[in-house]
Amino acid sequence: MLDMNWMMMGSDQQTAEAAPARARRGRSFLSILVWSIAGGMAAALIAGFAVYLNEIHSEQSRTSRSADGIVVLTGAAQRMNDAIELLAKKRGTRLLVSGVNPAITNDELNRQIPDFARLSECCIDLGHEAQNTLGNAVETAAWAKKHGFKTLLIVTSAWHMPRALVELERETDGIELIPYPVVTERMREQSWWTSPQVARLLVFEYLKYLAALVRAT
Template identity: 45%
Template sequence: MNETINIDGSDDANPRPEHFHRFRGPLGFVRLVFDGTILLLVMLIIGFIVFANGLAREPKDPPHATDGITVLTGGVSRIDEAMKLMAQKRARRVLITGVNRETTLEQLKTLTPEGERYFDCCVDIDKAALNTIDNATQTARWVAENGYRSVIVVTSNYHMPRALAELERAMPGIVLVPYPVVDNNVEVARWWEFLGTTKLLLSEYLKYLPALGRLWATDLARVALPATSVPPADEPEP
């Protein structure tokens, strides 16, 4: 007796694997959302561990010389480290961005032994920036005004990834040299043993992800927009 081959698409012909059926119907949609949420949480946890373990544990050796230094305020030692780099002739000028509007120049000078030596000649102060995005905007403006092509970025080690993402988005093509400042009060080497450090790093990680997303979106937009869409400065638009 010849075997009959079923080609009418009925359930007994090449049935779908069981895992497809688990997502059918209202209950299947709930399962799909649940499984997707679990997967997202696992990815976030893995990403956070990679982020936390990738932070600098020790002070870096002074980088090579650049055109300028930008200091993102938030810790006294950041300004002092920038002045030390100036003393080593690592840059021409320093921008301290995000300074409190009530803080005076004389107060800033007291934060570092090199204050009197460099503040009057080689330091620019920005009091307009209120957050990291503003820091990047003000730094990009300062870099453009001075015609710089390379900048040392001075900020805390846990803040560095987000700072670099915002700076790269604000001024593509500029060489950014990270100089992370290690805060002895933030134990990043064993962050999981300290609840305060874990909370700080988790907060920074959750801020870093949107910054990274903005950078990727900006990069995609630059690739998508043809260079010819902007007419040369010396040629009038038709």
């Protein structure tokens, strides 16, 4: 009887010792799984960022095509100058300036931008409703529908173009969008990783681009 009790006690002890070992193995497996998933997600984000940068670089070549209308998304001043130049060269019949601050008047634009006064009465429409890129897309879709346009030249910064096209394609429903990227001298001549400000801009824009892609699916 003593022998049986001793054997049962030994078995219980082995079971008690095995339980923490199994728990440690379970925690170790879970930890490896979590780190593997995190590593995979980080690798995917980095690879996606590389694709985004390559897309920006490819956007730097400007098209020579014309379109029914021209749309400029407000932001950097160079965008507006390029859009006015396209209109002056008759690359489109009308220009929508989307996302104009309601406080800005035509007189101010006349003073700041060459050719604006000459073209504003016949061919330029100011959109005051849009407050972000999605708003730009909604405003653009309504304007294009009003004028019956089937093709649009889209003028915005090269780094902003991928997200702008995602939002615009979702709202404009079949209208052909022709990108016309604006590249500042700073962005053209300076490597992005040498400037913390530019690097931060591109990283945040990439994350916004991913969010736009998720909304579009």
